Amino acid sequence: MIKVMLSVLALVLVSLGVRSQEVPTDFLAADFHKERRNLVRGMMPPNSVVVLFANSERNRANDVDYIYHQDPDFYYLTGYREPNAVLVIFSEEQTDAQGNTFDEMLYVQERDARAEQWNGKRLGIEGAKEQLGFETVYNGGDFADFPVDLSSFDTVSFFDFQNDYRDKRGTADLFDLIKTFKIKANYPADFDATKQQLYKMITSTTIENSANVAQTLGRYLNNSPNLKNDVLLNDFVNTKDEGLRNEIKQQLLMIQEANNLDTSVISEIMATLRETKTQEELKLLKKAIEISAVGQIEVMKAMHPNMSETEIQGVHEFVFKKYGAEYEGYPSIVGGGHNGCILHYIENNKPKVGNDLVLMDLGAEYHGYTADVTRTIPANGQFTPEQKAIYDIVYNAQEAGIAASVVGAPFQAPGRVASAVVAQGLMDLGIISNEGEARTYFPHGTSHYLGLDVHDKGTYGPFKPNTVITVEPGIYIPEGSPCDEKWWGIAVRIEDDILITEEGPVNLSAMAPRTTAAIEAMMLQPSPLDDFVLPKLD
Ligand code: GLY
Ligand code: MN
Ligand code: MN
Numbered sequence: 001m002i003k004v005m006l007s008v009l010a011l012v013l014v015s016l017g018v019r020s021q022e023v024p025t026d027f028l029a030a031d032f033h034k035e036r037r038n039l040v041r042g043m044m045p046p047n048s049v050v051v052l053f054a055n056s057e058r059n060r061a062n063d064v065d066y067i068y069h070q071d072p073d074f075y076y077l078t079g080y081r082e083p084n085a086v087l088v089i090f091s092e093e094q095t096d097a098q099g100n101t102f103d104e105m106l107y108v109q110e111r112d113a114r115a116e117q118w119n120g121k122r123l124g125i126e127g128a129k130e131q132l133g134f135e136t137v138y139n140g141g142d143f144a145d146f147p148v149d150l151s152s153f154d155t156v157s158f159f160d161f162q163n164d165y166r167d168k169r170g171t172a173d174l175f176d177l178i179k180t181f182k183i184k185a186n187y188p189a190d191f192d193a194t195k196q197q198l199y200k201m202i203t204s205t206t207i208e209n210s211a212n213v214a215q216t217l218g219r220y221l222n223n224s225p226n227l228k229n230d231v232l233l234n235d236f237v238n239t240k241d242e243g244l245r246n247e248i249k250q251q252l253l254m255i256q257e258a259n260n261l262d263t264s265v266i267s268e269i270m271a272t273l274r275e276t277k278t279q280e281e282l283k284l285l286k287k288a289i290e291i292s293a294v295g296q297i298e299v300m301k302a303m304h305p306n307m308s309e310t311e312i313q314g315v316h317e318f319v320f321k322k323y324g325a326e327y328e329g330y331p332s333i334v335g336g337g338h339n340g341c342i343l344h345y346i347e348n349n350k351p352k353v354g355n356d357l358v359l360m361d362l363g364a365e366y367h368g369y370t371a372d373v374t375r376t377i378p379a380n381g382q383f384t385p386e387q388k389a390i391y392d393i394v395y396n397a398q399e400a401g402i403a404a405s406v407v408g409a410p411f412q413a414p415g416r417v418a419s420a421v422v423a424q425g426l427m428d429l430g431i432i433s434n435e436g437e438a439r440t441y442f443p444h445g446t447s448h449y450l451g452l453d454v455h456d457k458g459t460y461g462p463f464k465p466n467t468v469i470t471v472e473p474g475i476y477i478p479e480g481s482p483c484d485e486k487w488w489g490i491a492v493r494i495e496d497d498i499l500i501t502e503e504g505p506v507n508l509s510a511m512a513p514r515t516t517a518a519i520e521a522m523m524l525q526p527s528p529l530d531d532f533v534l535p536k537l538d
Helices: 002-022 030-043 072-078 113-119 124-132 140-145 173-184 194-201 212-221 231-238 244-258 265-275 280-303 309-322 335-343 385-403 413-428 435-441 516-521
Strands: 048-053 059-061 085-095 101-108 137-139 155-157 333-336 355-362 364-366 373-378 467-473 474-477 490-493 496-501 503-506
Touching: 002 194, 030 072, 030 085, 030 101, 030 124, 030 265, 048 072, 072 085, 101 124, 101 140, 124 137, 137 140, 140 173, 140 373, 155 265, 173 231, 194 212, 194 231, 194 244, 194 385, 194 413, 212 231, 212 244, 231 244, 280 309, 280 355, 280 364, 280 373, 280 496, 280 516, 309 333, 309 355, 335 355, 335 474, 335 490, 373 385, 373 474, 373 490, 373 516, 385 413, 385 467, 385 490, 385 496, 385 503, 385 516, 413 435, 413 467, 503 516
Parallel strands: 048 155, 101 137
Antiparallel strands: 048 085, 085 101, 333 355, 355 373, 467 496, 474 490, 496 503
């Protein structure tokens, strides 16, 4: 008997042991997500509710979907990585008809043995309670019985729908959940989130500032044929009469009063929260960045002119996987020669990179957090004088941009200094004759926030500590450019991920060589892939 009990115990322990090793254990903790929800609640207006939906599943072809990826806001606030879910956060505690109290709710995919056999495990209600720390959890099918009247709130905030979801089998997929929400929230068929936001611009401005707001609105209306038909917006933009502007403002206030649907409250809250990272987030983000830097190093060692763009991509991504990074944070960009001039070149199908520069912009995504690192290296290991001349301008621009990434500086600071260095450098080489022409060769921004999204959310206000941004100047000279042909086909971008701290900027991707000398030295190093020879196939 004892023997039987011991062997059962051993079996349980073994299975527990195997279980605990089955998945990584360094995800964000349930408490992180809970704290974030509490912060959201603290920033919500009184008597308001936030309703957020999981990302949609997207079809790739026939019965195959793209690999599912959770919406980053939803993930940030829940840790839930499955589709077909709803998160509801209330500004104040609610009570249902049975007397249960709650200030947040999560609707999840119902457990389903058959679906799980085919498509993987679901957390279900119990899993969401145990692993994610939610107290009030229902199956998605119960969303139809939502126990609170949405019309009783002054503000119902949500992200407007992209209309990129499909009605699937069953009654609790995203399509059904959103349909239910629209009915319960009295969502009008002609709801226009942009129009709402423009109305809000008017109602939240002072009459003294209304002329400036009218000017900004005018630019919006010019670019939006739909909004051009809105009489109130048009009148506000076209009148010079402050009295009329005030009248329109009052009318809009009444319209807003009668309508509790809102898309800006949650949007502003998420931008504020996600702009700065906690230490827990920084740990994962730094890991994603270091993995990506190692990818660049391994490719520098392995690179030779006979490699294809696809193969180079594969080496980076192999390194990502080797470290347990689940995804690439965005489609990998590997462009040899002229292909580097296409800013988001993702075909990556040139069979041989030859003696050109190769621009490689890749980021590992580790537990949700993505890196964004670019290196540009000569496929044969040595920069030509022309390549080096352009490279050094970009390098100096990046150095200036990184130095400008300090607490309190405007978000635009790195871009301003980097652009000035690029313009001066191109003028010195005779490639352009005045500063205004620099935009032709450096046509993108210098910085964006980095985090759960590669182009992460933030307020674009002055830099705060614990913000991570990219600094990524570039120069791209396509064939046929109005300059000496010797520059044609040179494309250089250098991109690093910079942590802004009270002590100054910290380059989190510094491990990957950045100067021409350091890159050339690294490219002389042997690579383990030198001996990785596969059989020839027809
Ligand atoms: N990899 C996209 C970007 O650099 O913004
Ligand atoms: Mn970037
Ligand atoms: Mn990039």
